Structures are given as C-alpha cells and as structure tokens.
Amino acid sequence: MNKSIPPITALVALIASFFAPPSLAENRVDEYRAKLEKWVQARQLASKERADWLVEKEYLEATRKLLSQERKVLQAEIKEFEDTNTGDDEERRDLLLQRGEYQRSARALEEQIRGLEEQVLVLVPSLPEPLQKRLEMLLVQIPEDPEHTQVALGQRLMNVLGVLAQAEKFNSTATFVGETRAVGGDQKVQVRTLYWGLGEAIYVDAQGKAAGIARPTEEGWQFLDDPQLAENAQLLLDIYEGNVDTIAFVPMPVEIR
Numbered sequence: 001m002n003k004s005i006p007p008i009t010a011l012v013a014l015i016a017s018f019f020a021p022p023s024l025a026e027n028r029v030d031e032y033r034a035k036l037e038k039w040v041q042a043r044q045l046a047s048k049e050r051a052d053w054l055v056e057k058e059y060l061e062a063t064r065k066l067l068s069q070e071r072k073v074l075q076a077e078i079k080e081f082e083d084t085n086t087g088d089d090e091e092r093r094d095l096l097l098q099r100g101e102y103q104r105s106a107r108a109l110e111e112q113i114r115g116l117e118e119q120v121l122v123l124v125p126s127l128p129e130p131l132q133k134r135l136e137m138l139l140v141q142i143p144e145d146p147e148h149t150q151v152a153l154g155q156r157l158m159n160v161l162g163v164l165a166q167a168e169k170f171n172s173t174a175t176f177v178g179e180t181r182a183v184g185g186d187q188k189v190q191v192r193t194l195y196w197g198l199g200e201a202i203y204v205d206a207q208g209k210a211a212g213i214a215r216p217t218e219e220g221w222q223f224l225d226d227p228q229l230a231e232n233a234q235l236l237l238d239i240y241e242g243n244v245d246t247i248a249f250v251p252m253p254v255e256i257r
Contacts, residue, residue: 110146110153116160117142123167126216128195130177131170138162171197176240183210183225192237202252204233215255229253 124132124139132139141159143149149156175195181203182188189210193203201214203223211230214223229252236250237243 106153109157113153113157113160114146117146117156120160120163125220126198126218127167128170128175128198128201128214128216128221129179130175130195131167131198134170135163135166138166167198170195171199173197174240176237181223183212192241194237194240200254202229202233202236204230204237208234213253 120139121142124135127135138159141151141155143151143156146156151159174197177193177195179191179193180188181191181193183191183205189205191203191205191210193201193214195201198216201221201223202211203214204211208230209227210225211227211233212223212225213229214221216222232250232252235244235246235248236252239247239250
C-alpha cells in the first residue's frame, strides 16, 4: 500500500532542489529538454507517417473505386459484345440457311429452264419458216452449253417464254406471206402462202396453176404440190386479201392429228 509523502517532506525536497548546485539543475533541464525534443520529434514523425498513411489510404480508396468502375464498364462491354456476337452468329446462320435454300432453288429452277430450252430447240424445226425468222433473235440467245454461259438465268427464262408466246400467237391466227418456192420440180416460182396456225398451210402461184398443201413434220414443214387445189386455193387467198367481193366457204383438205 503506497504511503503519501508528508507535505513537510515534499517541501523540504523542493527547497533542497532550489538550493542544489547549479550544474546539477542545468543537467536536469538539458536532460528534460532532450527528452522533450525527442518526444516532439516522435510526435511529429508519427503525425507525418499518419498523414502520409491517410493520403495513401485516400489514394488507394480512389484507385479501388476507379478500378471497380472500370471493372463494371468492362463487364458491361463484354456482355454487350457477347450478346451482339450471339446475335451476329444467329443472323449469320440464318443467312447461310437462306443462301443454301436459294442455291437449291436456283439449281432446281435452272434445271427446269434448261428442260424448257431443250424442248424449244426440239420444237424449232417443226415451226414454219416465217415464225422461225421472227424467233431468230431469241433462239440465238439459248446457250448451247448452259454450264459455261454468260446469259443470266432470268434472261434465259424470258427467252423461252418469248419463244412460246410468239409460237402461241402464230398458232392462234392466220398468217399470209409471199415467198419463193420450188413447185413441180426444181422450178421456183412466187407463191402466196396462208398458214393456218401451226397446223397447215395453203399456197398458190400468181397464175393460179401451181398450188398445194404444207404440213409440219419433225424434220420441218413438208410442201405437197396438188394442182387440183389451184382454183380453190386462189379463191381462198383472194378472199383473204380482199381482192374479190365474193365471200364464201371454200373447201380445202384438212388433216386432223
């Protein structure tokens, strides 16, 4: 148990310190001053280190916040890129499927058009000569080798449709032409020919002596001379051209196939 120092004792000690030798008092003051300076230095150093630490802490906190924000931005950009990339992949896949479907349809269409072209080329020899002349511009555009042609598929289809349209038009009307034809051997004379569509033709010369019938075959039109048809053929052509005032039924031989 600590015992308090009697006041009288403390007073005596204080008085003794006043009367202590000067060198001893100065030494104590210097020691106290040195300790105080060290304490102040320690406090200053601690304050400086604390201030530096606070600054560094603030810097680290700011850096952490900045990096956190950057991380969020990068995550958003990555997600957007992934979503966009997924959308692009789906769109690319759809385009590839559409392209494949288009290519299959184009090949099927090309085969159908080539089939029509071949049928037209087979049909051409059996067409009458006047019609063949009308179709020359379309027929020359039908490619001989469809694998190495520069003619577009759409144009090829239009050419085929043009040939069929012209043939249908010719078949639905009577077509009158003047032409030179060998009649009765090698003798060539000027004749008038009336084509009844694609089924038959009637011809007669200007003198009304040579006449005949023409019909289509696989090798082309065959003209058969028949002088007995001259009178009726001449009357029929005159009626058609309006050279006579008479309008009458004219009997002519017709072959039904």
